[in-house]
Amino acid sequence: MTGLLVRSTATDWARGSLLAVDAGSHLAAITRILEKNLPNEAPAPELPPQDMETDGTSSPTSSPPTRNPIQPKTLPEPIILDNGPFAGLSLPHASARANAAHVVRAHVSTYLITHPHLDHLAGFAINTAAFHATSRPKRLAALPFTVEAIKRHIFNDVIWPNLTDEDGGVGFVSFQRLREGGDIMVGTGEGRGYIEVCDGLGVKGFKVSHGNCMKEPQPTRSQRGSLGSISEPDYSAFKGPDHRNLSIPYVFGTPGEQTPGQSYYSPGVQGRSFTSDPTPQHSVVDSTAYFIRDYDTSKEVLIFGDVEPDSISRVPRLANIWAEAAPKIAEGILSGIFIECSYDDSQPDAVLFGHLAPRHVVAEMKTLAQMVKDEKAARALDRAQRKRKRSSNGLNITMDDITDNKKRNKSVITRSSSMQPRRGSLPLMVPEEESQATTPDYAGTERNTPVPPDAPLQGVKVVIIHVKDTMEDGPHVGERILMQLNEHADALEIEGFGKLGCEFVISKSGEDYFF
DSSP states (O other): OOEEEEOOGGGTTOTTOEEEEEESSOHHHHHHHHTTTSOSOOOOOOOOOOOOOOOSOSOTTSOOOOOOOOOOOOOOOOEEOSSSTTTTOEEOSSSHHHHHHHIIIIIEEEEEOSOOOGGGTHHHHHHGGGGGGSSSOEEEEEOHHHHHHHHHHTSSSSSSOOOBSSTTOOSSEEEEEOOTTOBTTSOOGGGTBOEEEETTEEEEEEEEEEEEEEEOSSTTSOEESOOTTOSSOOGGGGGSSOGGGOOOOOOOBOGGGSOTTOOEEOOSOTTOOEESSSSOEEEEEEEEEEEEEETTTOOEEEEEOSOOOTTTOSSOOHHHHHHHHHHHHHHTOEEEEEEEOOSOTTSOGGGOSSOOOHHHHHHHHHHHHHHHHHHHHHHHHHHHHHHHHHHHTTTTOOHHHHHHHHHHHTOBOOSSTTOOOOTTOOOOBOOSBTTEEEEEOTTSSEEEEEOSOSOTTTTOEEEEEOOOOOOOSSSOHHHHHHHHHHHHHHHHHHHTSOOOOOEEEEOOTTOOOOO
């Protein structure tokens, strides 16, 4: 299950200031967190004492009975926790259960969903029954493919009642359809394109790939996952007891990203398209990565839904995310990345099912680190050029210098054909050597300028989420994943790439992180 709560500390626990990013687990997990400080149950507040009526046996000299009007319940003094993720929040009840419901009803305003799989959605769907006590509908924000899948397959009066405010529903939930890549008509400066979905927080979402579906005209013969060079899967594997081999006949994919030349038709169900060609075809399963921006500090975190590595993806998209993230890391804006690592390295690529293993996480961090190196080198070069231009007023610049600089600026990263330069960003230059960038000397010679620090991801915390428990004896698989992540990072340094600089952390329920 994946479920995160995000807030801007500048909001000081105002009503509606919590953003839930995915909600595979939600109310129950909040209750468990509060149980560390509060009892699960507590007695209800007592009514004030009242005069009782006589039963006919009282003394005839006694005065007539009197009744006091019923007084309202007296609530306990608010509880303010001094530790844990809810430190500083005023809790009006005595029990963890009642206060958990209060947090969900009063403080969580928006659910930001990465993709419509149940392990990211189940807690939200089940807990919508508790939304009746809120003063306004809860907002579900997501890219359109997620919103439409949830509408069609969850709130359809079959799987779950239509508790939304669309198609004649009850009105507990309101949808907000986000534009991929943000909305350039909103915001200014570095905050342009971010949509405010919660008090103090803006988001910008990008599609990422979460494996593939192999589909034939019969949707029952379907397989999900990254299959590498396997052309024809062994469907008999789906009959085994291993839950990881289950066939998933439905896909929430991107029709426009099929392999060119394939002929597709839709049988009338949105999100399901099958090829008329008997040869197995492939369609990407969409997920989302969200950049979340704190408007008060301009700090950002990056949170992924389920995602697979570009190295084995048929629709590689991670390079686009890293291209967006690299300038933010170089500027010190982005210091937190929440990314999944479902399996340890014993899981082969053919059965990753659209997920990551430690070898892939570190490979992607290497790609990001190189982009950050290039971004910093480009900025250092730009600053040097500006400084020399100011000091010499451009008198010493020759045409040869300009030609050399243009050639150097053409050395940009093109890791995937779909990657485009970030609008308004400096060129992502690849140094001629890994450890140094060549800068033209405008006195007529060239000098070597060291690339900024050898640990480009220094100060970035990479929090590993969505670890799949093996349910076996021995240490939790997260410990093995952390060990393997650090071993791969050390190997990069031995191979000559240098230190990544980031810190890997395995997330645990109830932990909190400050950026």
